Amino acid sequence: MSGSAEKIPSGAGSEAKKEAPEKEAVPKSSEKNVNETINFLSPESHGFFNKMSEGGKAIVSKIYEGLHKIPQVSRIIGKLEIIPRQIVMDHYETKAAQKKDKMDGVDIEISYLEKSKTELENAVKKLKEQKIPDASLQIELRNIEKRKMKLLNSRDKIQTKFENFDNKMKVYANKRDQIADNLIGRFDEKLKPMEKDLGNLQTCKERLDLLSSAMELKHQKKMEEINNLEKQKGEIEELFKSIGKSDRAVKRNEAVKGLESIIAKRRGEMRKDKENLENRKTKLDKEIAKKNKKAGPYRDKREEFVRVKAIRPVKMEAPERGKEKVFEGKEEIKAYPRKEYSDSGEDENQAEEGGSEEKMETGTETETEDSPEQENKEEEKYGKWQTVSNYIDSWNLGIKNSEKKYPLLKEKMIDLKDFLRTSELPKDFQLNLEELLKLIKKYCKFRKIEFSDKDEKMMNKVLKDFEDNAKQISKSDENKEKAQAQT
Amino acid sequence: MDNNNNNQNKATGANSQNVQDLDNRLEALKKRAEEIGEEIKEINSEANKEMDEIESQVEKSADNLDKIYSDLDRAEKEAESELDKITLQQAEYLASENE
Numbered sequence: 081m082s083g084s085a086e087k088i089p090s091g092a093g094s095e096a097k098k099e100a101p102e103k104e105a106v107p108k109s110s111e112k113n114v115n116e117t118i119n120f121l122s123p124e125s126h127g128f129f130n131k132m133s134e135g136g137k138a139i140v141s142k143i144y145e146g147l148h149k150i151p152q153v154s155r156i157i158g159k160l161e162i163i164p165r166q167i168v169m170d171h172y173e174t175k176a177a178q179k180k181d182k183m184d185g186v187d188i189e190i191s192y193l194e195k196s197k198t199e200l201e202n203a204v205k206k207l208k209e210q211k212i213p214d215a216s217l218q219i220e221l222r223n224i225e226k227r228k229m230k231l232l233n234s235r236d237k238i239q240t241k242f243e244n245f246d247n248k249m250k251v252y253a254n255k256r257d258q259i260a261d262n263l264i265g266r267f268d269e270k271l272k273p274m275e276k277d278l279g280n281l282q283t284c285k286e287r288l289d290l291l292s293s294a295m296e297l298k299h300q301k302k303m304e305e306i307n308n309l310e311k312q313k314g315e316i317e318e319l320f321k322s323i324g325k326s327d328r329a330v331k332r333n334e335a336v337k338g339l340e341s342i343i344a345k346r347r348g349e350m351r352k353d354k355e356n357l358e359n360r361k362t363k364l365d366k367e368i369a370k371k372n373k374k375a376g377p378y379r380d381k382r383e384e385f386v387r388v389k390a391i392r393p394v395k396m397e398a399p400e401r402g403k404e405k406v407f408e409g410k411e412e413i414k415a416y417p418r419k420e421y422s423d424s425g426e427d428e429n430q431a432e433e434g435g436s437e438e439k440m441e442t443g444t445e446t447e448t449e450d451s452p453e454q455e456n457k458e459e460e461k462y463g464k465w466q467t468v469s470n471y472i473d474s475w476n477l478g479i480k481n482s483e484k485k486y487p488l489l490k491e492k493m494i495d496l497k498d499f500l501r502t503s504e505l506p507k508d509f510q511l512n513l514e515e516l517l518k519l520i521k522k523y524c525k526f527r528k529i530e531f532s533d534k535d536e537k538m539m540n541k542v543l544k545d546f547e548d549n550a551k552q553i554s555k556s557d558e559n560k561e562k563a564q565a566q567t
Numbered sequence: 568m569d570n571n572n573n574n575q576n577k578a579t580g581a582n583s584q585n586v587q588d589l590d591n592r593l594e595a596l597k598k599r600a601e602e603i604g605e606e607i608k609e610i611n612s613e614a615n616k617e618m619d620e621i622e623s624q625v626e627k628s629a630d631n632l633d634k635i636y637s638d639l640d641r642a643e644k645e646a647e648s649e650l651d652k653i654t655l656q657q658a659e660y661l662a663s664e665n666e
Contacts (some may be wrong), residue, residue, distance in 0.1 A: 084596075119632050122648035122651050123650050124652075125648065127569075129655055132655065133662055138654070140654065143658065171661060218585060256650070263643070266638075266639070267639060273635060274636075277629075288621055291614065292616050302603055304604065305603050309600050319585070319589055320589055324582065325586075342600040342604070345604070349604065349611075353614075360622070367629055368625060371632045378636065464656065
């Protein structure tokens, strides 16, 4: 289908495209679509578009398809609304939702495993109480743990992908929002003075209407006066006739003729003046109406931008993940000594030997491994015995010593003076390694120094070795002092 | 005969007086018509002055509005251009993801 779409002539290309979009991950774009799409793009983007891959152009064509039905003046609204919906919903949101469903599925599986584990643990407990062997069940329990571990690993990967899609969706939404915000801001900035000027125009219109009405009244009054003059002229003409003057003689009377002429002239002048004023008023009215009409769409657009921005991506919440705690214990290695079966005397001897063996072992053990109680005591004694400056100096020394082998590590050296100044800690401030690492991370973030998880692990290792060495030295010093004190 | 002549003279005298009165009245009307003409001119002149002022204010506000509309159109175009830019970038990124 995809192959045939390429061979179909451009006129039918869009039809082929419409038939096949669901089946193909990347729809094919015909030349016609590309040409049409480019019409929807701003001129500044034409260059970038022409350099895009075929796949990219096809996606753009698909996205901009929806703009066909939108008139040119509302195209920006279309782009603010449709495009994010196309990109966000058709791609990221769908993918994020798919991952979320998968995660939920895995969670259900894990909960079933947990349930099985609990049931099995209860069974093991009962067997133990009845002194029945439970090793196979223990193995089954461990298998459940292994399966759970696999599921959790898989869930982690899915959630990472989900978070990735979720973030991409939000990044795009934020970019669009930023553009919408800028646009709304500029509109708000301009709409205020626009309303002021429209207000002025309205005032002008009202003043014009008032002037026009007043003029009308004034002209009317003057017209009445002229009509009155004409009436009086008529009366005088009648009087002339009554004293024996003929019509013709009256009409030829210079005063009558003069008055008639003036009256006609005045009427003409008033009509002309009225017409001129009316024309001017009409012209101004039109101009005011035109500006008012143009304002409407801009007001509407501002509201549309705000409404479009209110369309948010779907919220999909995934639980926050924490770091798994590292198992720090060790498997105790035992020699498993065997008792010899003999009389009580031999038993006692054996017991002594066994005891001495045990002591040796203990002795050995104490050399290689402390008991938990002793470890706690050590933690109390040595937990915060190192100072900030000791830790940081030893870290920097470690890097310096490895400079030849790992020259890039030099970037990871910490400026002690700067660290102390910014953290406002004295150099002899005592703290444990965990606390120091927290501070270092925050310091690096503040100073914009890259400090990855890998760096943290390395620092942790180096400083732990430093701590252990220092403890050993301190212990041996203590032992020497004790020995000297005894002698 | 003298009486008739006297009567005729008296009538002619009265006629002349009336014509004179009527002419005077006509002249007064003419004068008033001229005055009305001046008044109309003044009314017209004031009206046109007012119109000029209103026209000037309308022109000023209209120019401001044209400038504002032009700024808003430009803001839209710039926003559209920005949107196109990020859309094209996203599309290219999506295309590379799909490959």
